[in-house]
Each structure stands twice: as C-alpha cells, then as structure tokens.
Amino acid sequence: MAGKTAQSRLSRNRTRSAWLFLAPMLVTLFVVAAWPLGRTVWFSFTDASLDLISQARWVGIRNYLEWVDWGDGTGQYYGLLADPRWWRSVWNTVRFAVVSVSFETLFGLVIALVLNQSFRGRGLVRAAVLIPWAIPTIVSAKMWAWMMHDQFGILNDMFMRLGLISEPVAWTASPDTAMIAILIVDIWKTTPFMALLILAGLQMVPQDIYEAAKLDGVPPTRVFRKITLPLIMPAVLVAVVFRALDALRVFDIVYVLTPNTDATRTMSVYARENLFDFDQFAYGSAASTLLFLVIALITISFILATRMDLEGNTT
Amino acid sequence: MKPGIWQRIGFYAIVIVIVTQAVFPFYYAILTSLEDGQALFEVNYLPKALNLTNYRAMLAEGVFGKQMLNSVFVASVVVVVSLFLAVTAAFALSRIRFRGRGLLLLTVLSVSMFPQIAVLSGLFEVIRFFGLFNSLWSLVFSYMIFTLPFTVWVLTTFMRNLPVEIEEAAIMDGASSLTIIRRVFLPLMWPAMVTTGLLAFIHAWNEFLFALTFTSTDSQRTVPVAIALVSGRSEFEIPWGNIMAASVIVTLPLVALVLIFQRRIVSGLTAGAVKG
Structure with a gap:
C-alpha cells in the first residue's frame, strides 16, 4: 500500500512537471499567436487607427457592413462586405x-x-x-x-x-x-x-x-x-x-x-x-479576421474529415 | 521484359525537362549577376562575361553586409530558442501521460495553420508595447509563431517512438526530469533536432511579411526585405545586376544547406505531413 501512494505521488509529480515543461512554450505561443489573434478580431469591431491603437473604441459591425441612410429614403451599404x-x-x-x-x-x-x-x-x-x-x-x-x-x-x-x-x-x-x-x-x-x-x-x-x-x-x-x-x-x-x-x-x-x-x-x-x-487599421483587421475564418473553417473540416490520431495511442 | 528504346528516351527527356526548369532560373540569375553595363541588356543563354562589379558594389555598400548579419542573427537565434522551447515541451507531451494532452497538441498544431496576416495587427500592438519595434528581437519573437508548432510536433512524434526503457533506469536512479532530458534524450535526438533546426532556419531566413512590417530602417532590415525594396529612381533604372548579385549571395548558403542535408530535409518535410 505504501508503494501505491508513493507511485501516485510520483505520477502527480510528473504531471506537475509536465505543465512546468510546457509552460515556456505555451506562454510564448499565447503571446505570439492567441493574444494577437484576439486583438485583431477586437480591432475589427473598433475605430482603431495606426497611431491611436490603444484608444480604439467599439463601433459594432460597422467595418464589416453598415447601411448609411442619406435621409431621403435612399442610402448605401458601406463596409468590407459591400466593397467590390x-x-x-x-x-x-x-x-x-x-x-x-x-x-x-x-x-x-x-x-x-x-x-x-x-x-x-x-x-x-x-x-x-x-x-x-x-x-x-x-x-x-x-x-x-x-x-x-x-x-x-x-x-x-x-x-x-x-x-x-x-x-x-x-x-x-x-x-x-x-x-x-x-x-x-x-x-x-x-x-x-x-x-x-x-x-x-x-x-x-x-x-x-x-x-x-x-x-x-x-x-x-x-x-x-x-x-x-x-x-x-x-x-x-x-x-x-x-x-x-x-x-x-x-x-x-x-x-x-x-x-x-x-x-x-x-x-x-x-x-x-x-x-x-x-x-485603415480597423478595416484591415476586419479583412484579416475574415481571412482567418475562411482558413479556420477549411482546417477544422479537414481535421474532422480525416479524424487525425493525435494521442498516439495506436503506437 | 526490358523497356523499349523509345520508352527510355522518353523517360530521360522528361528527366531533362524537370532538371532544366528547376535549375534554369537560378542559373540565369547567376549569369545576370556576372554581367555589367550594356551586357546586362542583351539576352544571353550562356555565360559571356565574368564581371564581379555587381558583387563588389553590393558588398562595398556597408548596409548590405549589416543586413546579411541581421538575417544570420535572426535565423540562428530563432533556431536556438525554438529548439529549446520545443524539446522541453515535446518531453512533456510525449513521455508524461496527463489529461488534455491530445487537445493540447491539436491546439499547438492548429497554430501552424494561422495565416500570418491574421495576427499582424495584434502582434504589431504587442511589439510596440514591449518596445521592440524596429528591433531584430521583434522578428525573433514573432517567428516563434511558425517555428514552434512545427518543431514541437516533429520532436514529439520522434520522442514518442523512443522506447520507454531508456528513461526507466534513469528514473529509478532518481534523476530529475531535466537531467533525463539532457543526459538521456538529447544524445538520441540529434537527427530530429538537426532536421527541425534546419527547416526553422530556412523558414526564418526567408520570412518576409513580419520583417517588412516590424522593421523600418535600412540597417535593421533582413535581406529578403532589402532585396524586395531595392528600386531605381524610375522603372528604367532598377539595378538588376545588383539585385541578382544580392539574390545569389542570400540563396547560395541555402542551396548549399539543402544539397548537403538533402535526406534530412526531405524526411523532416514529410514527417510533418505524412504521419498526421
């Protein structure tokens, strides 16, 4: 019985050290990929400009699509999705x-x-x-x-x-x-x-x-x-x-x-x-976001379609 | 049954076409880089001149030497840092069982599918925040996004296939995980590390979008950006001879690496894809 607890402590130690070993890589990837991606998506909903990035304010989906009413019953769509x-x-x-x-x-x-x-x-x-x-x-x-x-x-x-x-x-x-x-x-x-x-x-x-x-x-x-x-x-x-x-x-x-x-x-x-x-920092971010969505969709459907074996359990 | 003579001729004809199309553009770039003045504007198929003026002009221009050093520095540091981060991570991902391991590996791998443009505006903010704009460290830092997923993936699959016994003895002796990595795994991992290191080096050496965006002065540029931005005062004054000389200088080390480490590179390239 003593042997068993010693073993589970060993495995718990190993689990803890696993996260310790992973931490530097995960932190790097977070700072260099996940966080910037999140910020890009956020910028796409703001009025950010190159010089005033930090003062960006939320503007909704205006960068993607906006109906501008000219006051006389007519108007026009603006934004990325309306840009030829x-x-x-x-x-x-x-x-x-x-x-x-x-x-x-x-x-x-x-x-x-x-x-x-x-x-x-x-x-x-x-x-x-x-x-x-x-x-x-x-x-x-x-x-x-x-x-x-x-x-x-x-x-x-x-x-x-x-x-x-x-x-x-x-x-x-x-x-x-x-x-x-x-x-x-x-x-x-x-x-x-x-x-x-x-x-x-x-x-x-x-x-x-x-x-x-x-x-x-x-x-x-x-x-x-x-x-x-x-x-x-x-x-x-x-x-x-x-x-x-x-x-x-x-x-x-x-x-x-x-x-x-x-x-x-x-x-x-x-x-x-x-x-x-x-x-047009915010507008460009909206374009980046859309490109990311397209590529993410293709990647996810590919992974699902091929059911990649990532655990390595078969070996 | 021996293949007929026509079949053999046809086969070698295809081989010749394949080799010619692969080699000709680089051959022509070398040819052009050795021509000067009027000779540049005559189309030659065979070398006519051996004039090193273009090379002298590029190397005498101090900033090109600095840009070469920039490229060497960035690519080397990227290799060292990403191998260090990847080996420790691969150890945890391949040798220790814990919950969420598969999902974690999937997440890391999915980062390699990120289009660089999707993180560009966010990264720009981060780099300005850390005060790294127009510094070579901004490139070392941002290049992790494409070197890390790949190195972690290849090293993890490689480590996973090493037998369990090799570390059991070390665990019994009470060696710490760090010692195990250093003493047991590193000596066995050289082939995989050389392969991934080479690919990371080549990738970092060739990268353009980040280098174009995160550096702003000539002395901080890497060579690909420098070559892309060479221009004359008008379309008719583009110094093609100099551009070709610079192109040959940046490409020769890579071609040499590829020819020497052919087998390793091929196995590394296919490891990422086929084993998936």
Missing part, C-alpha cells in the same frame, strides 16, 4: 489557390513518379528538384521579374524564338497576364514540396503489389489508375490541403511581382495595404 475591391481580392485568392494547387499536384505527381524509378543520377535529379524550394520567395519573385522583363527578359526572347508569341509581352505589368505571371512563379517554387510529399506516399506502397500485377500482365496505365493512385490518395490529399491553406494566404509573391494591380490583389495583400498603407 474586397470581393475582387477574394476572387483573385480563390482563383490563385485553385489553379496553382491543381498544377502543382499534377506536376508534383509527375516528378514524384519519375523520382520513384531507379535510374542513374537519381540523387542529382532530386537535389536539382529541391532548388526552387530552397530559394527564398522574394528572391524567386525577383529572379522571375527579371526573366519576365518586357524588354530585356529571357522569357519573351525564348517564346519569340519558339514562335509562341509574335511580340514581347509585359508579363507583370499588363492586367491580362499579371495573374499568369504570379501563377508561373508560385507553381515553379512550390511544386518540389508537392513532389516530395507525394514521393513519400509512393515509397510506402508495397513493392509486391506491383510484382503481382506484372505477373498477371496488367498494363502499366491500369496499374497506375487502379493500384498506385488509390494507395497514394491519402498522401496526395494531405499535400493538397497543406498547399491550399498556404495558397489562400499568399502575400510575398504578389507584393513583389505585381504590386498595386486589381488583377492580382489577394486577401492578404488587401488586408496589409489597409492596415499599414491606407491608415
């Missing part, structure tokens, strides 16, 4: 996310399938594939900005030589091609990440399945559709969700490559521009 520029940036963000993630998945799958073969120089190819991932986003945006330069850019030169275009294209400056320019850079930069995640999934497929299929004389395309694809689907899905969440908050590329165009302004760019450039 906001909806334009929502549309830009969604379009960017869908197109970029689709292409990244497709190219990532191709690269992963190639890297999953054994051939001479595979290590070198994998190293080369990682390079775009390693280059800072800002640097890749600048590199491509130079390659896409309307007069001296190598991309125009290349496409003209190949006869794809008849005259130089102002990739980043023209509203018609600005979004394409952003997409090219983003797809180039993040396909490696996708390829690696899918490759990890491919390498977990047991080899004997392929051998059995080979013995039965199943054609390769059928093997891919009926065996490989279903087995790597979970890995692909995880990669797609990770990338989609990333794509929805895109900021760096747009800010550097095509600043100040309606054609590419995304939700993050819209929010920051209101926060720090237009001195």
